[in-house]
Amino acid sequence: MKKVEQSIKDFISETIRTIPDFPKEGIQFKDITTLLQDKRALELTSYMLAQPFRHKSVDYVVGLESRGFLFGTNLAQDLNAGFVPVRKPGKLPAKTLSETYALEYGEDQVEIHEDAIFEGAKVIIHDDLIATGGTASAASKLIERLGGVIVGYSFIIELSFLNGRDQLTQNVPVESILIE
Ligand SMILES: O=P(O)(O)OC[C@H]1O[C@H](OP(=O)(O)OP(=O)(O)O)[C@H](O)[C@@H]1O
Numbered sequence: 001m002k003k004v005e006q007s008i009k010d011f012i013s014e015t016i017r018t019i020p021d022f023p024k025e026g027i028q029f030k031d032i033t034t035l036l037q038d039k040r041a042l043e044l045t046s047y048m049l050a051q052p053f054r055h056k057s058v059d060y061v062v063g064l065e066s067r068g069f070l071f072g073t074n075l076a077q078d079l080n081a082g083f084v085p086v087r088k089p090g091k092l093p094a095k096t097l098s099e100t101y102a103l104e105y106g107e108d109q110v111e112i113h114e115d116a117i118f119e120g121a122k123v124i125i126h127d128d129l130i131a132t133g134g135t136a137s138a139a140s141k142l143i144e145r146l147g148g149v150i151v152g153y154s155f156i157i158e159l160s161f162l163n164g165r166d167q168l169t170q171n172v173p174v175e176s177i178l179i180e
């Protein structure tokens, strides 16, 4: 990796704080609010998220509620794509598809508007963090049920010891700025 890229990663990493035992005992919670507060980290994170996909044709960036919304719309604009939210249950107003999944802590459900993407659309799934991969995998199923084609995954942080990437659609590039 280029030296400058590594120093950007080191800088971004330093702006993220780890909160022990939140929201449950044993979870080392990665808090990106401190990254968001820092205008340079904010700009560099946007830059680093877009970098691997700049020359790819992308129709939509799908952002996962809620922290996947923070950089998701910006990433969509950088890639000349639209933005589609995947939300927690009962939040989207029109007709939806749902998928249930297991979290690192607990269980949840995600939904997408059934008219959100067209058949054959090229989609990048973005979230702040991948842990077990349950959320991104459930979102992948929603997109594939709508006939979308996942062409990339984009995360700020990957907790690689949880092997979340094994849950994702195979043979699709997974781009994480920071791998722990
Ligand atoms: O890979 P997984 O094990 O599925 O975990 C990752 C998900 O967990 C966090 O979201 P959370 O459910 O805490 O919701 P929030 O973004 O609304 O805070 C994170 O932002 C990811 O969406």
Ligand SMILES: Nc1ncnc2[nH]cnc12
Binding pocket: 027, 028, 029, 030, 031, 104, 105, 129, 131, 132
């Ligand atoms: N350790 C963690 N930190 C922040 N968000 C998470 N979502 C799942 N696990 C997490």
